[in-house]
Amino acid sequence: MGEGKSNEQPGTTAASVDRRDFLKVTGTVAAAAALLPAVLRESTASAAPDPTEDDTDVVFIHSTCQMCHSRCGIKAKVLAGQLLKIDGNPWHPNNRGEDERLTYATTPAAARTQFGRLCPKGQAGVQTLYDPLRIQHPLKRVGARGSGRWETITWTQAFTEIAARVNALIPFSSRNTTNIDDGSVDLGKIANQLILSPGRSIEKSVSERVFKTAYGSVNYGIDHTSICEVSHHTGNEYMTLDHVTAAQGPNHFKTDMLKAEYMIVFGGNPVEANFPMLALARLNADMRDLARAGGPGRVVIVDPRFSNSAAKADTWVPIRPGGDSALALGMARVILGAGTYNAAYLRLANKAAATAATDSTYTDATWLVIVQPGHANQGKFLTAAEAGLSAPLDAANPVCVRDSDGVTIEAAVRGTSPAAAVGRLEPGAGSDTVVNGIACRTAFELYRGAVFEHSLHEYATLCGVSETTITTLATDFTSHGRKASAWTYRGAVQHTNGTYTQLSVMALNWLIGNVDWAGGLAKGGGGWSEVTATGGVDTAAVTGAPTRVGPRMDRAKGSVYNSTKSYYVGYPTPRPWFPFGSHGVFQELIPSIEDAYPYPAKVLFTYWNAWPYSVPGGKATWERTVSDEVKLPLFVAISPVMGEVAAWADYVLPDTTFLEKWSFPGGTPTILTKFTPFQQPVVGAYDGTVIGGTGTWSFNPTATNAYTPFLPDTMMYADILINLAKAISTSFPGVGASAFGAAGGLDRAWDMFKHQVNNAVINVGTSIGGAAITAADFIARGGAFANPGTSYDTANPNLLNSKYGGVLHFYVPAFATTTDSITGVKYRGTANWTPISHCNGVPVDDPAYPMQLVTYKSVLHGQGRTNVNPWLMVMQPQNYVDLAVSDARTLGIETGDRVRIVSVSNPSGVVGTARVIEGQRPGVVAVMHHFGHWEQSSRPHAVDGTATSFDQSRGSGLTVNPVMRLDDYLGNVSLQDPIGGSVSFNDTRVRVEPAS
């Protein structure tokens, strides 16, 4: 199987370079060598290796990686101000297991010779920093948009001109008093016509301070989550919604893999692409070591592809793409039929009952839901008042039928101190329970009803997994007590039925009651806040902040559509509204600007954004829209490289890499212990002094710390935002002198991050090992990390130390009582099977296109940005069109053949190289993401009349986003989940044909 060799030489890409291009490519090497530190010149065997860790001239700086979203700890090895190498942070729980990571008390001196583990992307980060094709000065467009012609300008000119153009379009002084449309005042004020779209942002504390709080735009951050896995988040948030406080619980749960006996992953790739890959790969190996030793530790991967994770699992379930919900519902049907769910747990109707049962969470399984047709509150939980309870703790209390007698209606949750309530799961025994004349069913009955809408045979057909396999999975899942769990990621939820898929999979967990249990499902250890602290500085507070009103451009995240609004036009609306799109709807940004709905845009700022490259079907809509200066009068891209977004901007402001900025990156629930990681520059200069310039260098937290990046005419994102705000107005709230009141001003990034470091240090207090930590401790270690061995509850080691402890819903009243803005039909409150559909509810049916397209990610590449890293490109220089052996045989295609992929939405299609493999479900076409760039230094631009250096190999391979299915009703956007707002990456029907 030669084609499976990972260590491919890059001949496929370079071979296509003709002689003329070859000369061009090699001609750029001189520029490369000029940027590269002398110590990093390519070695031969005789070259002296890097100085070792005992060299006293070497300085180590601990920070956080951003080559992907795992945010692992890094240890930067710096000599004379030059980054030599990146290793893992030995204190960080991503980078080392509980048995080998350092205690916080371990000194930085002792840690010099300690290495955390680090993936190939992280190690290649040095090449992101020293990429010779980075943008080195601010650029202003001199040709038409997208023409690739630029002039170099100064930062002063950039800020001055951009501010003047922003203010001409949206006068600063009236930004929050002038209506966008006097005829439709609910659209809000003109501040909303300024949009920030950060693809990835871990600097929200700065960007939201500037654009959300101080400027007052509702469009302060239309970010990428909907092209990642947002329906997974949305499902979790509403299944953990506390209906008393309206607080949402964790949006991300993961298996406690230290003690798990069984883990089934729907559409996730833990040892490759899910995050944090470092920890997941280590823990996956630990689980399977146990299994080999005859113990538990079974891993099941549900994926149409035989991913590396599937290769390292006990069971691979090659599912039909989009069928994950059917598989989970099929498993539920088996479990409910066999009665193998944890009924004792499900009967716990409130926290008091959970506590009495030495449990942590409880569910809504026994709560009554009004199903009376025509009742004003149909679809909501029956309240104590509606039930006619006398002297209830709280009139709005949901109620259940007391299990012990099957008759008494009692209040479940709300109120100051409700008694333990243990309810009956199915009081109606197939009929409605009528309370005070109101017909009701329990949440569990409604869930069971939805599960039983289809037979096991139907579910098997829908998901393409046999009834026998579904039954085996269900039996195994319920054979490990609390130490089994199921979770999803991108592959399962980036479908039009994504939120329902999340509900279907998570309900399996509720059935066995595994949340907060050792070996079950964990919300993660969490971290200490940096935003504010008692005795610290509230870094979110802004004096003189205006009020924000109106819907967002993507009509998500709290945007309200109902008949009380001036923009209400009934159903259908011109474009969909996303009342549950709690993380925004990234793919709606450009189509909405094109349609000027709900209002016209005026200014767009982007940061870390690759919209036309990364959004399915986005390229054509992007080019139509951003080339139109009426629809988008001003467009500023903040980007370190000339990517697919920056190429169309009016101004490109070159920010720094992740190795040259501060942030508080946060963590993931795979880590059970508490930690607050820190990101800080590892090269550059503070107040003119080079970082790591000498072996005795150390960071001084009390200095001004004005930061100069490695490329001195680039600028840290936070500094760009601060300067931009000050240029827009000398009275811009929240920045400048006394921005933090008595605690000082905000004129440069450190002015804010110094307070956040102090806040984190205050909040940590003495909770790590009993001794107070200092800012110096925090900075030297790259954050604060609870010591190893703090994963479990010391009082009850069967439970996790960090608990969710709240309600888990089978039923989401908010969904069931909300009308879809296109179909005019209400959503459903429980898990259910819903076919893949256009936004108007019409199922996707492209009979002339017999195959289904899916995409996936590699461990060697991160999103769309690692084509600049030679070490990664040489390991994996291009992608392929992966075809199952049986399909390839039918199509007459062999490995290496050029093939074309076409769809209804893109009949001319895209072309790539076929790779025929056994490890793929027949009928599926799979293409790795990361490749097929048409910009990002893969072609020359003209700056100041001179062609820029480029590297054609950065455009190797193909991207299939341009063939993905557009929504028939909307036309200019991909298929999407109407509830969570997920873009659909995996629902496009295609045809594959030889490309001559």
Place this chain on the structure above:
Amino acid sequence: MPQFGWNLDLRRCVGCNACAVACKAEMNTPPVQSPMTVRYGKAVAVNYRMVYTVDGGAYPAPTRTFVTMSCNHCASPACMPACPVGAITKDAATGIVRIDDAACIGCRYCEWTCPYGAPQFNEASGKVEKCSGCAHRQAVGLAPACATSCPARALDYTADFTGGTGTPPAGFADPSLTVPSIRFP
């Protein structure tokens, strides 16, 4: 005589290539700069450690094994007698097999004789290079860079290798040929 060697649990290996990139990061092997240097239509790449993916089986029961491999610093290295200029030596203090870059004439005989594909020809320098066992790190008490990077803790090293190879993966050369210093569980 002390013998440096590898302990490698391929059951834990996830094929991520962290070891291969760690080697490049430590040794600065090509391609370091960007754009990559091209010779004869190919990017010049020298990898002392490589990860191979071995696919097998048939749908719906495919198999995939990852194998990471570098120089095994054999007790009886085949490369050493194959070198016509005596550029390859075995260090008495560590058992590490080394190529003297100054002596190497780039004839590539070592490359042909090694059953593990360890010697790598550098198209730019015209010489053969390979894993040094991170001798410079071992000299100050540090583990080789590949071993410290491995996310799944599949790869480790020992400065005092004894015993046999255990159960090598399919396709691994007969250990009796060169007596490689690598052990599989």
